[in-house]
Amino acid sequence: MYNLKLRFLLNSITVIMCTGFAADVYAPKPFKTIMTNPLGKEWTPSSVSTIENRSHVVFIDNTESYILQVGTNIMGSLSVQDLNPLKEGTGTYSDALRSMFQILDLNTSSLANDNLTGTYTIHPELASYYAVDVDAESLNLTVRDKSSYYHADQDVSAYISFTFTNVVGTSGYTLEASSRYIYNFSTDTYEQDNNWSSLWVVLNSDGTVTLEENLNDATAWTIANSRDLIDVVADLGSDFNPQSTSWQTNNFAAYPTDANTGEPSAWDYNDSPLKTNQFYSNVDDDYQNQLGHSDEANSTASAVLNVIEQNLIDLGYTLRYSTDTYLTFRNALLDNNFASIDMYNSVLGERTVEHVYFTSAYGDDGEYHPFMVIATHNAPSGPQFLIDVARPPGDGTPGTSYDEQTITRNAILEQKLIKIPLRDYGLVDNLTDNDLSEFGSLASDQNLAISDYNVDNYTSTSSIGIAVDGVIMYPSSNNVLVYATFAAEITSTGIHVGRGMGFHYHADGYAFNQNGINLYNRDDYVGRSHPPIIGFVFDGIALFGKHDEDYIGMDGYSEILDDFGGHSHGDYGYHHHAFSSSATQSQGTDTYTYTQNFLQRGAFKGQINEIPGFLEVSTNQFMNDEIKRYVGASGTSQLEIGDNSNNGLPVGFAMYPNFPNPFNPITQIRYNLPKDNLVNISIYDIQGRKIRTLIDKNQSVGFHSCYWDSKNDLGAGVAAGMYIYSIQTGEFKATKKMVLLR
Ligand SMILES: [Zn+2]
Numbered sequence: 112m113y114n115l116k117l118r119f120l121l122n123s124i125t126v127i128m129c130t131g132f133a134a135d136v137y138a139p140k141p142f143k144t145i146m147t148n149p150l151g152k153e154w155t156p157s158s159v160s161t162i163e164n165r166s167h168v169v170f171i172d173n174t175e176s177y178i179l180q181v182g183t184n185i186m187g188s189l190s191v192q193d194l195n196p197l198k199e200g201t202g203t204y205s206d207a208l209r210s211m212f213q214i215l216d217l218n219t220s221s222l223a224n225d226n227l228t229g230t231y232t233i234h235p236e237l238a239s240y241y242a243v244d245v246d247a248e249s250l251n252l253t254v255r256d257k258s259s260y261y262h263a264d265q266d267v268s269a270y271i272s273f274t275f276t277n278v279v280g281t282s283g284y285t286l287e288a289s290s291r292y293i294y295n296f297s298t299d300t301y302e303q304d305n306n307w308s309s310l311w312v313v314l315n316s317d318g319t320v321t322l323e324e325n326l327n328d329a330t331a332w333t334i335a336n337s338r339d340l341i342d343v344v345a346d347l348g349s350d351f352n353p354q355s356t357s358w359q360t361n362n363f364a365a366y367p368t369d370a371n372t373g374e375p376s377a378w379d380y381n382d383s384p385l386k387t388n389q390f391y392s393n394v395d396d397d398y399q400n401q402l403g404h405s406d407e408a409n410s411t412a413s414a415v416l417n418v419i420e421q422n423l424i425d426l427g428y429t430l431r432y433s434t435d436t437y438l439t440f441r442n443a444l445l446d447n448n449f450a451s452i453d454m455y456n457s458v459l460g461e462r463t464v465e466h467v468y469f470t471s472a473y474g475d476d477g478e479y480h481p482f483m484v485i486a487t488h489n490a491p492s493g494p495q496f497l498i499d500v501a502r503p504p505g506d507g508t509p510g511t512s513y514d515e516q517t518i519t520r521n522a523i524l525e526q527k528l529i530k531i532p533l534r535d536y537g538l539v540d541n542l543t544d545n546d547l548s549e550f551g552s553l554a555s556d557q558n559l560a561i562s563d564y565n566v567d568n569y570t571s572t573s574s575i576g577i578a579v580d581g582v583i584m585y586p587s588s589n590n591v592l593v594y595a596t597f598a599a600e601i602t603s604t605g606i607h608v609g610r611g612m613g614f615h616y617h618a619d620g621y622a623f624n625q626n627g628i629n630l631y632n633r634d635d636y637v638g639r640s641h642p643p644i645i646g647f648v649f650d651g652i653a654l655f656g657k658h659d660e661d662y663i664g665m666d667g668y669s670e671i672l673d674d675f676g677g678h679s680h681g682d683y684g685y686h687h688h689a690f691s692s693s694a695t696q697s698q699g700t701d702t703y704t705y706t707q708n709f710l711q712r713g714a715f716k717g718q719i720n721e722i723p724g725f726l727e728v729s730t731n732q733f734m735n736d737e738i739k740r741y742v743g744a745s746g747t748s749q750l751e752i753g754d755n756s757n758n759g760l761p762v763g764f765a766m767y768p769n770f771p772n773p774f775n776p777i778t779q780i781r782y783n784l785p786k787d788n789l790v791n792i793s794i795y796d797i798q799g800r801k802i803r804t805l806i807d808k809n810q811s812v813g814f815h816s817c818y819w820d821s822k823n824d825l826g827a828g829v830a831a832g833m834y835i836y837s838i839q840t841g842e843f844k845a846t847k848k849m850v851l852l853r
């Protein structure tokens with residue numbers, strides 16, 4: 112611990128001296144913060160022309176003064192709020208989203224077997240597993256958990272099926288509570304209440320919303336299309352459904368159950384494997400203080416990252432990005448809380464990402480491989496509209512066609528343990544410099560010839576990165592090499608669930624609709640110099656948001672992206688951006704050209720061949736003797752600085768920042784040699800002219816230093832200004848800047 116603290120202090124000094132870091136690295140606002148922001152646009156409600164299954168709507172009273180909404184905790188009584196703030200644009204995203212509902216035909220989840228009924232359940236946009244019911248005593252309309260993991264734990268599990276009837280001569284509708292379904296705990300099913308008789312929804316003068324017996328008292332509600340407020344829909348023919356694939360009417364897949372007990376195999380959030388004592392005891396003592404969300408965890412993580420950076424320098428390597436970049440990403444991951452209920456076993460307000468910690472370990476060959484490790488529930492914190500996906504993945508039952516399969520319109524939390532390499536392993540020159548033969552690739556799965564490998568198909572068949580909300584990213588193409596957008600299998604946020612019912616991103620929802628509730632949003636750009644950081648690819652390359660047309664002055668705006676979707680500029684290093692580009696794909700005899708909104712294209716630009724445990728994302732990594740050290744398993748930490756030495760001698764090349772800097776007239780340059788070699792250290796002026804040779808001779812393995820007295824080769828003092836010093840020895844080359852004051 113002494114070493115760690117000392118190193119932390121030394122690094123603090125270094126940071127103070129190296130001023131002028133220009134890279135603007137920041138994270139997008141998490142969904143819970145978006146909720147508190149003003150919507151910032153005026154809105155004129157327009158009524159829907161017909162009531163349709165899956166419509167996203169708002170309910171406005173007949174005086175056009177009030178809008179129906181759920182409370183801040185979603186569950187409980189419905190109430191109304193003043194409509195004007197939303198019309199005037201001063202209302203918040205929370206005001207808007209709490210007023211938005213999706214209406215579903217009673218049979219939506221079983222459409223393959225049942226017909227539409229013309230009666231609807233009403234679901235809060237912020238909680239797709241919840242539905243509108245009534246409180247038996249007060250007769251207030253209330254929101255209850257209808258089908259989450261926890262619904263059977265409620266005092267009452269019930270929902271109402273509504274009939275909407277147009278009031279003749281008006282654009283308003285009465286809402287008739289025409290039937291009610293109550294959960295039977297002994298049969299584990301909802302059963303219709305045969306004693307129910309119709310009641311009507313009434314907005315009372317005290318602001319309560321109740322069910323009443325007399326049709327004459329019923330409020331005529333304007334049912335307005337909510338997409339004018341926040342558009343969450345991917346239309347037929349849009350860039351997220353260019354083939355106009357229609358909405359598939361298959362049954363929804365059942366939640367996974369335990370084969371032995373028949374009970375749900377999803378776990379209670381509070382029993383999450385990431386939150387147990389077992390998880391903590393899996394992690395080495397050296398790293399445990401980084402776990403969780405406390406201030407102490409944050410400062411420990413920062414200190415450990417400083418040690419890792421110094422270890423890398425000592426070995427002649429570098430962190431790929433600044434420590435700030437990794438800490439910004441870490442803080443953002445830990446700042447996501449469920450602000451909606453779209454996951455079967457999520458809990459409103461709880462964290463989506465449990466731990467982000469840095470590990471420091473060497474391979475058996477002595478190679479150093481530090482990582483950022485992320486323990487995540489792999490779930491976004493905002494609503495995801497899975498019901499709306501036109502053609503979700505089928506269950507893949509062998510011997511069945513798609514229309515016979517159940518499909519995934521629901522999601523469960525998972526446990527993922529993601530490793531992002533911190534060491535700069537370099538970049539590939541050619542696509543196939545990365546060897547994917549051990550893992551398989553979309554290209555090899557499709558039996559493509561190596562000559563046909565490209566940045567779309569030479570990529571993993573599974574997850575390739577993690578987004579800043581803690582959700583994994585897949586390549587833009589699906590497993591049959593068509594873009595997921597083209598296959599119409601993702602939501603308007605660019606996400607979907609696979610057969611295992613876990614979420615993953617395939618495309619950029621921001622570029623698609625800019626509706627303000629995506630992974631990142633236009634609001635994030637204001638006052639910044641570069642798009643926000645929105646993810647990390649497993650090869651260690653950072654992913655930033657798309658360059659927005661409204662922010663053309665941003666750093667790197669004019670630097671063209673390469674085939675991988677990346678570029679390099681200023682102090683940012685090589686990094687990816689989400690981007691949009693024209694795509695042409697064919698289905699049968701038809702060819703479609705549309706705009707493909709890429710999040711992460713697929714192929715790895717970072718060198719992956721040396722990264723241990725590449726593509727491993729499960730907590731089973733703790734049990735794997737080869738790679739458990741890289742996820743920080745108990746007994747594996749190699750954090751201490753002394754571990755770098757080779758019988759007290761350096762094991763890698765290094766050149767350190769000169770000290771002092773700025774200086775007048777003498778400064779010291781320290782460097783490490785892992786073996787005997789010819790060493791040249793020279794000083795150049797800012798025009799690149801060599802002005803002094805400090806060292807040019809054979810030197811032995813060890814820790815070295817030399818001094819520059821600010822004189823040139825002729826012995827004359829040089830002018831004040833910036834100078835560059837460089838070292839070359841064998842394969843190792845490095846240059847740094849320094850400033851002479853007079
Ligand atoms: Zn997918």
Ligand SMILES: [Zn+2]
Nearest residue numbers: 666667683688
């Ligand atoms: Zn850039």
